[in-house]
Amino acid sequence: MDEILKRIGKIGIVPVVVLQDAKDAKPLANALCEGGLPCAEVTFRTAAAQESIRIMTEEFPHMLVGAGTVLTTEQVDRAVNAGAKFIVSPGLNPKVVRYCIERGIPVTPGTSNPSDVEQAMELGLEVVKFFPAEASGGILMIQSMAAPYTKMKFMPTGGIQISNMNSYLTFPKVLACGGSWMVKNELIEAGKFDTIKKLTKEAVMKMLGFQLFDSFFIEGLKHSDLNEKGDIVVGTNYVERAVYYLESRGVKFDMESAKYEGETMTGIYLKDKIAGFSVYLMQNK
Helix, strand or coil, X not given: CCHHHHHHXXXXXXXXXCCCCHHHHHHHHHHHHHHCCCEEEEECCCCCHHHHHHHHHHHCCCCEEEEECCCCHHHXXXXXXXXXXXXXXXXXXXXXXXXXXXXXXXXXXXECCHHHHHHHHHCCXXXXXXXXXXXXXXXXXXXXXXXXXXXXXXXEECCCCCCCHHHHHCCCCECCEEECHHHCHHHHHCCCHHHHHHHHHHHHHHHHCXXXXXXXXXXXXXXXXXXXXXXXXXXXXXXXXXXXXHHCCCCCEEEEEEEEECCEEEXXXXXXXXXXXXXXXXXXX
């Protein structure tokens, strides 16, 4: 899978942004990054979209900025020239998809049924947008389609809220969710970037679901070669996403201690001890 798409999977939530004025691009990007989502899909249906992408990518080079609602190859060029790292479209236009593939640009076209998914597979794609997610059957539809298309992953967008995002994200075939509840137009236009930061942080914490276990020791987790006292165990809904989030905040991990079930990371130790205790990040049950 493309490295950009892998990063999107580790971030977990892609804020879908509509900007009417490019002056809002910098404070919005700052709010998203500080809230824990260094990512944005800037919809290409406003006059400010291209300049907004340019500002975000220049001011926040570590941020993963893409263009959404891309309908033509000309829009692909404009978005990429502005700094967009990935392209998203509401439907599957083979001309646009081929254009992106030929230029090495990650693209996730919209799909809503098996015929769309098969067309995407024929074009060589491994990830597609599922849109509009809730109106098209939600997670049950994705689970049904994923059964015969075992190598395809989905990025549902449309009707995703903080209340239902984890029902999507817990399904292994869902790469990430697109959502706009933390970046509503009225918040952006009113300059309420502190509120956007707060909503973004709430979304990240809800997604990761951190919880501290009471005991020092959980059977099967104690590593006497690391600490004879036992371990502090922190649970999370998604270990790999939690690692990505915490690493961005300076936390270091002992990658050699990572445990997996298939391709899914289920546990890992932090490099540094806290008050003499090893700290283990574990998949919530």
